[in-house]
Amino acid sequence: MFVVIEGIDGAGKSTQAKLLAKWFEERGYEVVLTKEPTDTAFGKLIRKLVLTGGKEGIIDGARISHEAEALLFAADRAEHVAKLIKPSIEAGKIVISDRYFYSSLAYQWARGLDLEWLIDLNRFAVRPDLVILLDLPVKESMKRINGRSIKTEFDKIAELQKKVRENYLKLTERFPEMRIVNALASVEDIHNDIVALVEHELLKK
Ligand SMILES: Nc1ncnc2c1ncn2[C@@H]1O[C@H](COP(=O)(O)OP(=O)(O)OP(=O)(O)O)[C@@H](O)[C@H]1O
Numbered sequence: 686m687f688v689v690i691e692g693i694d695g696a697g698k699s700t701q702a703k704l705l706a707k708w709f710e711e712r713g714y715e716v717v718l719t720k721e722p723t724d725t726a727f728g729k730l731i732r733k734l735v736l737t738g739g740k741e742g743i744i745d746g747a748r749i750s751h752e753a754e755a756l757l758f759a760a761d762r763a764e765h766v767a768k769l770i771k772p773s774i775e776a777g778k779i780v781i782s783d784r785y786f787y788s789s790l791a792y793q794w795a796r797g798l799d800l801e802w803l804i805d806l807n808r809f810a811v812r813p814d815l816v817i818l819l820d821l822p823v824k825e826s827m828k829r830i831n832g833r834s835i836k837t838e839f840d841k842i843a844e845l846q847k848k849v850r851e852n853y854l855k856l857t858e859r860f861p862e863m864r865i866v867n868a869l870a871s872v873e874d875i876h877n878d879i880v881a882l883v884e885h886e887l888l889k890k
């Protein structure tokens with residue numbers, strides 16, 4: 686089974702991914718808990734070029750293009766799918782990913798790129814059984830990430846996060862595997878909502 690957790694920055698993805706992994710492990714499943722950008726060389730390059738907003742992201746005096754950004758995330762994902770996600774699913778493990786290609790659609794679309802191009806670019810990515818969209822108002826997201834040193838250039842741009850949230854909600858009309866969960870609830874209530882959705886999917890297996 687392949688479960689993805691999505692949402693804007695600070696929505697609670699990592700928190701819920703860890704709780705869901707523990708829930709599966711307590712029931713005897715072997716779990717692969719992963720994330721995008723990954724910790725591989727590709728993910729490290731993305732964090733260096735794209736996410737820190739630092740000088741490394743400046744090539745010929747300008748930030749790398751949004752197209753190059755999208756291609757970098759897709760390259761990281763191609764390796765992630767080929768080397769970890771697909772083999773783990775085929776081995777009967779539970780794969781839980783904190784972010785996946787839906788992040789590329791929501792964020793790079795918000796950066797002005799064409800949605801159909803982004804969908805085509807990520808067509809290689811195996812579709813999950815379930816995508817949990819943790820839906821959070823941007824005002825709350827900003828509160829949760831304000832304490833951080835700037836980690837990514839996307840973090841602190843409320844306008845961008847608003848567009849990303851709208852994009853995620855639009856994507857739920859196109860991708861039936863996406864399920865919206867209210868991220869303003871308590872950690873425990875969100876976890877219980879996610880477990881209910883997972884149990885429903887397990888019944889189909
Ligand atoms: N339901 C919740 N209510 C209040 N605070 C929460 C909730 N879930 C997580 N948090 C807090 O919000 C912050 C962000 O949580 P977390 O790192 O899980 O989010 P994230 O979506 O993975 O963030 P990012 O995408 O920026 O890495 C943390 O300080 C976490 O403790």
Ligand SMILES: Cc1cn([C@H]2C[C@H](O)[C@@H](COP(=O)(O)O)O2)c(=O)[nH]c1=O
Binds near residue numbers: 736758784788839840
């Ligand atoms: C996979 C993916 C991610 N992003 C953006 C979204 C976030 O702002 C950062 C990752 O930060 P996190 O705290 O590690 O979640 O990268 C993106 O723009 N496109 C993508 O495909």
